Amino acid sequence: MKIIVFATLLISLLTSVESDLLAQRHAHRRVERVRVVRARPVRRYPRAKVVVVRPRRVRTVTVLPAGHVTVVSRGRNYYYYNGFYHTQVNNVYTVIAPPRGVRIRVLPVGYTNIVIGGTPHYYYQGAYYKQVGNEYETVEPVVGTVVPNLPEENVDEVTIDGENYYEFDDLLYKPVVTASGTQYEVVGNLDD
Known part of the structure; x- marks a missing residue:
């Protein structure tokens, strides 16, 4: 009798843990669909006109996390771990910010689905990915792409000709109010 009760408790416990793990795995995926109606020409802003209002916060570490992956792009080493380069x-x-063209096998936990020009893309902390075969390649977004958030690090708050923007990886973003709250639209690039 004790064995049957123990076995029943063990099975229910394992089922509960498995359900929690599956729910947790899916809870990290936020699915927000954003449609770019049409790609607009890239607007270029001269870097000489940029005034930094709030400088970027840069995160540094002296030791890379265990399990990081070394990615080589254009002869340079980058170290990838959990969505960060x-x-x-x-x-x-x-x-x-990741260099364009780098490929990873698994998207980071917490990515957002977006649609750019009718094609599924994935966004995480300033990085845009497009599926290529069994991998995900970093790509540049088109002007008009709207994302739910910006990275916590490496974002400058800037003004150009009196207009306020956020700059990350030479891309300029403008806050826009949507049904989901404040989001950020790609409005152009900085020129050197």
């Missing part, structure tokens, strides 16, 4: 300068690793 690092580069090494001296003995310090700095969180940066």
